[in-house]
Amino acid sequence: MAVGLKKTVVLFGGSGFLGRYVARALAHRGHRIRVACRRPDLAYHLQIAGNMGQILPIQANLRYRWTIDRAVENADHVVNLVGILAENGRQSFDAVQNFGARAVAEAARGVGADLVQMSAIGADANAKSAYARSKAAGEAAVFETIPEASVFRPSIVFGAEDAFFNRFANMARFSPFLPLIGGGTTRYQPIFVGDVAEAVADAVDGKVATGQIYELGGPEVLTFREMMEEMLRVIDRKRRFVTIPYGTASTLARLSRFLPGAPLTEDQVALLKTDNVVSDAAKAEGRTLEAFGCAPRTLEAILPSYLIRFRPQGQFTKPQPQAGGLDAENRDGVA
Template identity: 75%
Template sequence: MAIGTGKTVVVFGGSGFLGRYVTRALASRGHRIRVACRRPDLAYHLQTNGNMGQIMPVQANLRYRWSVDRAVVGADHVINLVGILAESGRQNFEAVQSFGARAVAAAAREVGASMTQISAIGADASSDSAYARTKAAGEQAVLETIPDAFIIRPSIVFGAEDQFFNRFAEMARFSPVLPLIGGGRTRFQPVYVGDVAEAIAATVDGVVAGGRAYELGGPEILTFREMMEEMLDVIGRRRRFVTIPFGAAASMARAMRFLPGAPLTEDQVRQLRRDNVVSQQAIAEGRDLAAFGLKGHTIDAILPTYLIRFRPQGQFTTPQPQAGGLRPDDKEFV
């Protein structure tokens, strides 16, 4: 791995799932990392990703511009990882993903730092999903402020701490059925968190050109159902699937919207109506994972490394062949 130039890199949202891998990738390149987050006291675990003094947590909140300005003082490059999947109180899509992205970009420009903005495949200013619209607004705000900024759009990101495969594997421990919104036909291109982190770190070293949006997807395109079947195979459990039409799912989400930590929102149902894969245009223009010299890890290679704890007897269980599928005499609920 090439060693970087020892830049000072500020990572907003660096204490989260993706952030821990990004800080590790940056540290391995010799950069100095400042992790800007709302609760720096919960980010000290990141210091083991680098040498002593190489990684330093600092307090910052995207809703308060002065804290953002303070965090980027002396920075050479700024990375914004902050994003939310569901709104909660003052943490709404507009404040975090649009206003917040513009604040980070403006602060980076004032200190002369370059920038990488993490968005998502599906970001679209005309989308009926508030998540997708504000992701697009964040991209626009960053590029208007720093025209040569890097935009990274991953598909669904998986890894040891993810909230996707872990959540459904946990559900499979107790529930005899798993839900498939819209029949589970929505297509995804799951990308390993370590590959996304390497791509982000590469932007700091100028491996690719700025001012462009890069779409990151893994080597496989799978439907939601196929991902569930892969997960069940890994954990050695057999479960039936319940198809929930989009309309019914939206009604359920509306009924649950006042519950704390609701498992499903109406906005997420809207997102599930659209495939989440790398576009053919991005592939043709060299704006995919290959642009970073990465092939990507398959879920078969990674899921067993962290989902074995969900097997009936943990790591000592030998998964049964086709554990995730249905037997010929099984019936799927619709």
């Protein structure tokens, strides 16, 4: 733990999955952190990541500008991690990821603070997905307000509390098959949450050029199916894969949209049609994780540390070797 406190950093969305890692990384570097979120009680557990009084949860809501202005008073740096994967009531893509991003940027500019904005690979003003369009609109709003801001676009982020591998590993405990939307051919570049957090902390410390869009991906490019195969290998279970065409998936999502906790939305189906990997332009211009001097960690190195609980006997399961590739039970079924 660093001894001296350096900057006052306001962390919007700090109570979420990525936020807790960013808060920890900033605390270890000696910064004072305000965790701005709608429910401060959900961020109290972060206080033990720093010294006494170093991490302070504070109430803020991106839909109410005065709460944002209050949160950033006397701040040196602002980090906006707020984002949603599905709309819910007033929590719409535009409200959170477009207008919310602009409000945070304007508040940061008002106090002369630097800004890091979290976006996502695939952000595109012309995308078919409303999620991707709102992310692009948020980026544009940020740069229009603070040209020297830093924008991060990670691929799918994994770690102990993720909602991706944990969800499918839990599904594999009960279901005899796992779904592959569109055949599971969409490519991803999964990145460990701790690596993203360290990159954000480096940006706060001024170790990389500002006014850039950084695309963050891990060391491997894998299809959706390959990620599921790796997950099954780690939890030592054999499951069949069932291919669900995009059209069928969209119809199922549309029919289930009024159900509580719907597993998939039409917008997410649209996202699954586009690869989610670092672009060639970002590689050529040095706008990747390598710019931070970080050696990204692999799925093989991290997944066993938290998916072991999904093995048949948990940590006491002795994994069986799988010679000759996939077992017959892991072959495709037909939807």
